[in-house]
Amino acid sequence: MTAYVIPLIFLTVLIITFVKRKNGYSVFVDGSKSALSLMAEVFPYLLTVMMAVELFRASGVSAAVSSAVEPVMNFFGIPKELTELILVRPLSGAGALAVLDNIYTLYGTDTYVGLCASIIYGSSETIFYVSSIYFSKSDIKNLRYSIPVALIATFTGCVLGCFVMKLM
């Protein structure tokens, strides 16, 4: 059903453009013009975050940190196999997808571990990426409590999701 939603919205807007006699072509060109300059602003942040994340994974530090915090995860009822997923997820979408793929291969998709992994990936975002990109065009450097709050909130959601999954 959801496959229809976005094309239908698109179609509606196109029809309204036609009915209101707007020059859709030139409006679209004008809008997409800003994509390149936007990327020019965003790119340095993208690169700075992603090169650090790659080092974090490749050096094995993420695996080491994962095994260190396993007891904490166990305490909250999250399977210890998912620690690395929880750690990498806020940092990098592509990195977390690789971890998720690995979990599916190792434990299967329909086991408790596989289902919990799906919940964790599906209900969270790349927090660090979002918060640095959103401020990339402004000169604000002090994000105050945004990242801790987003992390705590996401973790709470994951814990609850895994708990409910256990009951089902």
Place this chain on the structure above:
Amino acid sequence: MNVIWFLILVSGTVAMLFTDPDGAIRAMLTGSGNAVTLAMTLIATYGFWLGFFALMDKTGVSDFIAKILKPVIRLLFKDADDKTRKYISMNISANLLGLGNASTPMGINAINSMNKGAKYATTDMIMLVVISATSLQLIPSTVIGMRIAHGSNAPTAFLLPCMLSTVTSTVVGVMLVKLFSRIFGEKPRERKKKKAATPSGAAFSPPVLLTPRPAAKSDLSSKGGKA
């Protein structure tokens, strides 16, 4: 951000010194390469959605969406003006549809339009970042696709707890931002050493800071009256 980035780089490089001395630079260059690949994809995504958002803007569709979401946005964002509210509503609706990358340009625009020259994130900005970063996503299509690819018997079996989880995270996030804005106020606590040195701190006069809420409300209602 700075501290975490620093810790990751130092620990990663040190660990690599013991295991694979060449690896550290190689990994960082791989990461940079990934950033370029992602940037290319994102230019296409941004280009398309910015074009489409321009259409929505010109036809008045975005004003319509902003109008629908107005009560919610007003409740969450105290100081948002009309333009900001429009960006926020586009950002939130794109997020709801699972179009994370399409929502990014609108998020950046919203932050810019909220920015009145302060050096720190305002409560409204934090609220927007937290809402986006806790991803109120209704259909996690990536995960479903991946589960199907791995031959799952029930690709959507996780959806109910997943939705519960994403809703909980957003609700908890919003409540924490509300709570923290009460506790910490609108302005970050300055370190004592810097206090005398930074003139930017003096630019915000205390009377304005003490009454941000009533001022914001009257501002909103006057603007709402015009619209």
